[in-house]
Amino acid sequence: MLLEDLRILQQRAENTLDDSDSPEELENWKIKYLGRKGELTHILRGIGSLPKEERSSAGKVSNQVKVALEKIYEEKKRYFDEKQYHDKMMERIDITLPGHPIYQGKLHPSTRILRQIYSIFAPMGFQIFDGPEVETDLYNFELLNMPPHHPARDMWDTFYINKKTLLRTHTSPGQIHAMKYFCPDPIRVILPGKCYRYEAITARSEIMFHQIEGLAVGKSLTMADLKGILVEFAHQMFGDGRKTRFRCSYFPFTEPSVEMDIDCMICKGKGCQICKRTGWLEILGAGIVHPQVLKNGGYDPRVYCGLAFGMGPERIAMLKYGIDDIRHFFSNDLRFLEQFC
């Protein structure tokens, strides 16, 4: 009786295997016949309850059926595996289809202006020199001729880390670092970097912004060299026809000190809201390095002379591109950033 069941089961299993058309169907077949709860297992469980003399032949036959079913399962599985591999090999890749576009980032407008500034000053012999963003009071103020309680410190609202350490309020302390590094050789450097001021954030002022400082030290530099360098810079940055003017000013680390203006490109010098009806736009501060500052950097002011200037790349970009709010630079709005390519 049990042997009969086994034969029928084998027959049925072999027939239905032929009907399975996919690897999924094959797996279902295996579960149905050979699985732990499958039909063959069910019959095998019954062997224990047979009379002793029938048990061994039933065991033998059921084992044969099991081996036979496993064999045809393996064959069919191999067939599906090979077919799948073959189908994959036959898949064609259409190399003429357009690819997925790769999103390309762009340089930040501040970086673009900084690089433009480097490329104007590099042919004049200025190399880039890096200074620290976290400075000491000594470098940010004292060595630049601003002892404690000097009223000029009011020009720079400062983030203090402790009494003696602060976030630099300008790139000018880099002048001292450069002088100490190069002394007694002549110097021609530009010092770019981030600066910080403890100010209300408005359309015109940010707590973090860039500056780029210039410093030249030599034995025969004059105000004429300073003017020549800066007028050339203004022409290359804002266009050949740009008018420039120098106004007397005050900085503790230069004597004499000047501020440089270009004629307003919005109103062409006639006077408008942007230039506050003056026809001129201020672009930088500059001057002849104060003898005390030269001394602080290690140079003898009786032998050496220095010229220095400092400007804000964001301000330059605002004037050049007509940007009306400095906050755009650091608010990470792609609608703004993507306009500069």
Ligand code: DAH
């Ligand atoms: N450090 C000045 C500021 O932050 C700018 C400046 C003025 C730099 C005159 C200079 C200079 O090197 O000579 O306002």
